[in-house]
Amino acid sequence: MHSITMESNLTKYWEKGLSMSSSQASSVLVIADSNLPEHYTKEVVDICKKESPTYMISFKGGEGIKTLSQVSEVYLHLEKMGADRKSLVVCLGGGTITDMGGFAASTYKRGVSLIHLPTTVLAMVDAAIGGKTGINTEMQVNFGLLKNQIGTFYNPKMVGINHKWLQSLNEEEILSGWGEMVKHALLKGGTHLKDLMKLSPNLKDLSPLLISSARIKEAIVHRDEKEIGERASLNLGHTVGHAIESLARDKGWEMKHGVAVAWGIVFALEASVMKMGFDKTTADELQNWIVSSISKGIEVDGADAVWSKMSHDKKNVKGNVIDVLMLAPGEVIWDFVWEREEFTILWEKFRGRYA
Ligand SMILES: NC(=O)c1ccc[n+]([C@@H]2O[C@H](COP(=O)([O-])OP(=O)(O)OC[C@H]3O[C@@H](n4cnc5c(N)ncnc54)[C@H](O)[C@@H]3O)[C@@H](O)[C@H]2O)c1
Ligand SMILES: [Zn+2]
Incomplete structure (x- = not known):
């Protein structure tokens, strides 16, 4: 029914x-x-x-x-x-x-x-x-x-x-929702992404794009209701995002889910350049946009702490840490498997840049 x-x-x-x-x-x-x-x-x-x-x-x-x-x-x-x-x-x-x-x-x-x-x-x-x-x-x-x-x-x-x-x-909740809108925009690419990049994460700006953002998720779900394949792309930014969110909680402060996801996307872009040949200039532009919109800095833990959280992620299969990376906006790989050493090198680079 x-x-x-x-x-x-x-x-x-x-x-x-x-x-x-x-x-x-x-x-x-x-x-x-x-x-x-x-x-x-x-x-x-x-x-x-x-x-x-x-x-x-x-x-x-x-x-x-x-x-x-x-x-x-x-x-x-x-x-x-x-x-x-x-x-x-x-x-x-x-x-x-x-x-x-x-x-x-x-x-x-x-x-x-x-x-x-x-x-x-x-x-x-x-x-x-x-x-x-x-x-x-x-x-x-x-x-x-x-x-x-x-x-x-x-x-x-x-x-x-x-x-x-x-x-x-409140503003914080709006920013958290914006983090998921960024995710949808990267999964879709094209004009939707360009349009979102022109806007600040406030209600007045975001309102006209809410329905199209929801429709991006709706379309992905229609193609793969039970998450056999493509629906997993909606986890973009979430492997690292969940780890950041959870590490913050352990320290007794709350990081809004969507904000953690936005940071997770910044890392996914870094990784996509290294592993998938994602265009570096485009990645830089996207990363600068996301980081400046969040406007707050991030306290980043070392690779061991993050890896330990990531290795308990619900999405993992047979003990492998699975992540979503991109070839380009709109071109997504949803079953990338991390090697611990490789992750460590990239994470420390990311940390050096943003911590
Ligand atoms: N089912 C799914 O596919 C799916 C996808 C993403 C997230 N989620 C779940 O969604 C939850 C997070 O949702 P959320 O961010 O909306 O959290 P939430 O429901 O906790 O709302 C956030 C805060 O805003 C308050 N609030 C809600 N609407 C308000 C309004 N109009 N004005 C003032 N205050 C308002 C709430 O009382 C709450 O304090 C998580 O539990 C997550 O697991 C589910
Ligand atoms: Zn989410």
Whole structure:
């Protein structure tokens, strides 16, 4: 019923879609981020209420809500409101709300209808697109926090885009979403990349490119829904990015995911010049653009620390550290395997340049 089709479910006409889906539903549960200004939630609930009995549950958005116990809270709410298989779940929030709410919707009674209304740049261009849901697990013994360890592939009926919701977002969150937009632009190349390079990472500049950025991910996912091949290219900047993010967390400070990814892309460009013959002048231009847009420096650990994090990456196969590199913008190799020595040399060069 919700398998991914070639038709796009991304729309600016979200009010109409929400109203129509609500009228077809036996009841509606809106899962909202409590950090949002109240009138966002009210507007959404009011549209649904006109068509169908509507209920609301809220969570304070953030990585901490991606747990089984919050999912159970959603299930309980659905039980209490008498939800059935024709009920509709509407997720209004950032990627943590769409991941957790999407997981709950995909598993309740083996799946009820789902609509995503993303309210962060990152969720609009990335998390709400492509049908992956996920929660984290905290194992008592040995493993610690494992991100997105449990999840499903489950496509929403609609992803509604409303730029106005982004107005309450702070600069750091916007920059984080921009990091994923940079990734999409490099995967696509051409005029989309040129257009993004002309813009500063602020809402006014980025707004016109949000939908095209989301569509780049959508197109890749359409070609490879279950990540057998090309979908892995969406990990550009993530092997090193995750390592940087995780090392920062170990030191007790937070580095926003998309910002870590942007640094990961800067490194991937360095590596692509050395390993893939990526044009050095183009790489320099791209690196200068990314680094000057982030505007903050980076504290870079040594190669051993980064390698140790990278070798625990979920994407690795048979113990190899896999990465995404480029021949040119728009020409991507998604199964590059790192040799430790080679990585060390390149990392120290990168470190010398940016630390
Ligand atoms: N499923 C996927 O394919 C996919 C892809 C990328 C990321 N993700 C997941 O997405 C999550 C990150 O998403 P995110 O960056 O949106 O994080 P988030 O949901 O934590 O939102 C970031 C912060 O902004 C707040 N917020 C949200 N919208 C707001 C608004 N309009 N105004 C003011 N504050 C607002 C939230 O309460 C939160 O504090 C991660 O858990 C990641 O694993 C999933
Ligand atoms: Zn990411």
